[in-house]
Amino acid sequence: xxxxxxxxxxxxxxxxTSVKIECRSLDFQATTMFWYRQFPKxxxxxxxxxxxxxxxxxxxxxxxxKFLINHASLTLSTLTVTxxxxxxxxxxxxxxxxxxxxxTFGSGTRLTVV
Amino acid sequence: DAKTTQPPxxxxxxxxxxxxxxxxxxISGNEYVYWYRQIHSQGPxxxxxxxxxxxxxxxxxxxxxxxxxxxxxxxxxxxLRDTAVYYCIVRVANYNTDKLIFGTGTRLQVFP
Numbered sequence: 001x002x003x004x005x006x007x008x009x010x011x012x013x014x015x016x017t018s019v020k021i022e023c024r025s026l027d028f029q030a031t032t033m034f035w036y037r038q039f040p041k042x043x044x045x046x047x048x049x050x051x052x053x054x055x056x057x058x059x060x061x062x063x064x065x066k067f068l069i070n071h072a073s074l075t076l077s078t079l080t081v082t083x084x085x086x087x088x089x090x091x092x093x094x095x096x097x098x099x100x101x102x103x104t105f106g107s108g109t110r111l112t113v114v
Numbered sequence: 115d116a117k118t119t120q121p122p123x124x125x126x127x128x129x130x131x132x133x134x135x136x137x138x139x140x141i142s143g144n145e146y147v148y149w150y151r152q153i154h155s156q157g158p159x160x161x162x163x164x165x166x167x168x169x170x171x172x173x174x175x176x177x178x179x180x181x182x183x184x185x186x187x188x189x190x191x192x193x194l195r196d197t198a199v200y201y202c203i204v205r206v207a208n209y210n211t212d213k214l215i216f217g218t219g220t221r222l223q224v225f226p
Contacts, residue, residue, distance in 0.1 A: 034213060036216075046214075046216075102160075
């Protein structure tokens, strides 16, 4: 099957620092990866779509300078939350297209900003 | 915006079939219906997808109405481990985009 690895699973950082989250497709190449954000008891909200070798496309209302996305290879995309603040605390989930089911999700990253 | 509507919650007795409905009345002819589920604090897990015909796999069955405006996910013999939030999603795909937009989902509670 298709496996997407997301790291770290949990991170706590101080307000004002930056945090990088990695998303890797382990057994398939993903030309497109997606980043979602999820608040408690809410659905997943698409933040951006990243294509390998090109700039990410952000959904309306998502700050591109706050959430930097890099998709440098066919198996790796990264999301960097810059100058994090407590309101950025959330569950971040990546997804990759190209596996046998079309879209495979990572296990998520719980970010807590203190 | 999500193109699907689902009931917010449902209950099902263990061992019985769970039938989860979904309305997608604005679906286009080439748009697929996908079902995922999410167990607390985990990433969504793929269940099944279809275009026009009914589909079945080892996890579930997907019944799509002839006009494609609604569908039903069937878990034939629900277990306690099937307790999760189930998302019905219409895949948005056109010349410059291809993505899954999640709706609010149905919280399925399987009880003993």
